[in-house]
Amino acid sequence: MSTILSLNNISKRYSSVQALDGVSFDIPAGSVFGILGPNGSGKTTLLGIVTDVLKADAGTFTVMDETPSAAQRRKIGTLLETPNFYHYLSAYKNLQIVANIKQQSEADIPRVLELAGLTARQHSAFKTYSLGMKQRLAIASAMLGNPEVLILDEPANGLDPVGIAEVRTLIRQLAQAGKTIIMASHLLDEVEKVCTHVAILRKGKLLGSGPVNAVLSRDNFIEIGSADTQALAQLIRKHPAFAQVLPGQEGILQVTFTQAIDPAALNNWCAQQGLWLSHLQMSRKSLETAFLELTNN
Numbered sequence: 001m002s003t004i005l006s007l008n009n010i011s012k013r014y015s016s017v018q019a020l021d022g023v024s025f026d027i028p029a030g031s032v033f034g035i036l037g038p039n040g041s042g043k044t045t046l047l048g049i050v051t052d053v054l055k056a057d058a059g060t061f062t063v064m065d066e067t068p069s070a071a072q073r074r075k076i077g078t079l080l081e082t083p084n085f086y087h088y089l090s091a092y093k094n095l096q097i098v099a100n101i102k103q104q105s106e107a108d109i110p111r112v113l114e115l116a117g118l119t120a121r122q123h124s125a126f127k128t129y130s131l132g133m134k135q136r137l138a139i140a141s142a143m144l145g146n147p148e149v150l151i152l153d154e155p156a157n158g159l160d161p162v163g164i165a166e167v168r169t170l171i172r173q174l175a176q177a178g179k180t181i182i183m184a185s186h187l188l189d190e191v192e193k194v195c196t197h198v199a200i201l202r203k204g205k206l207l208g209s210g211p212v213n214a215v216l217s218r219d220n221f222i223e224i225g226s227a228d229t230q231a232l233a234q235l236i237r238k239h240p241a242f243a244q245v246l247p248g249q250e251g252i253l254q255v256t257f258t259q260a261i262d263p264a265a266l267n268n269w270c271a272q273q274g275l276w277l278s279h280l281q282m283s284r285k286s287l288e289t290a291f292l293e294l295t296n297n
């Protein structure tokens, strides 16, 4: 997978506040990349820098392996704050205005309305829209010109649960169509549900980045048990991916491996070595637990 955006040691200070402190990570093409962190962790500042609204004090970034240029910026659609749509005008008319401001062809309007699932209501006044429809229209406006990359700041903010679900579906559809989505969020749940990758920020510092599963649930272990716990403990140490074994309750062993382990394959391997498992269970530290551990020092 190639890289859409690569950040190298980005720092930014506002008088007494170090909003970003040497942040580096890569965003793979085709990912739904969540920038996750509590309020004030520097997410909006980071998005501001990569969209050229703000200037970093130090550090560099590349877009599609090149120093950012005007041509590349056109490949990025951004939605950093809710656009001021005209309440009495229809979705279509509002998009005409946006297209004219952004100097983009009005011919693209039907396509983005269709993407956002708003074709049937395109001639209704904006004020008659639900919260979810309003946000979908905002995303549609960012998609004018068919950019490869879409940057969204807190796309679920202020929405009701129905609206959140609608926006989530739209983001998934855009990702399926091959777009890279970069979104800031302070909601772990949101990131877990739509993102493939994540970078976690706290007080301007990067705590970790990579595929959601790798960053947020590193402590996967498997619980195993058999009639002869001693023999099992000895055997499991010989497994090619063995990392650690800890005694659990009632003769159950908690085993961690150096790589992802398929439970069926593990069961099969034990049987081949002459030991039958009476207990086998995957145990994954919840994303929530892992996230809290990461963010609370």
Ligand SMILES: Nc1ncnc2c1ncn2[C@@H]1O[C@H](COP(=O)(O)OP(=O)(O)OP(=O)(O)O)[C@@H](O)[C@H]1O
Pocket: 014, 015, 017, 018, 019, 037, 038, 039, 040, 041, 042, 043, 044, 045, 046, 186
């Ligand atoms: N223009 C500014 N002047 C001074 N301090 C600022 C300015 N903009 C942001 N900050 C501070 O920089 C830090 C990072 O802010 P930023 O908005 O990037 O965080 P965030 O993670 O996006 O938070 P939120 O979700 O609340 O917007 C915060 O402490 C904030 O108060």
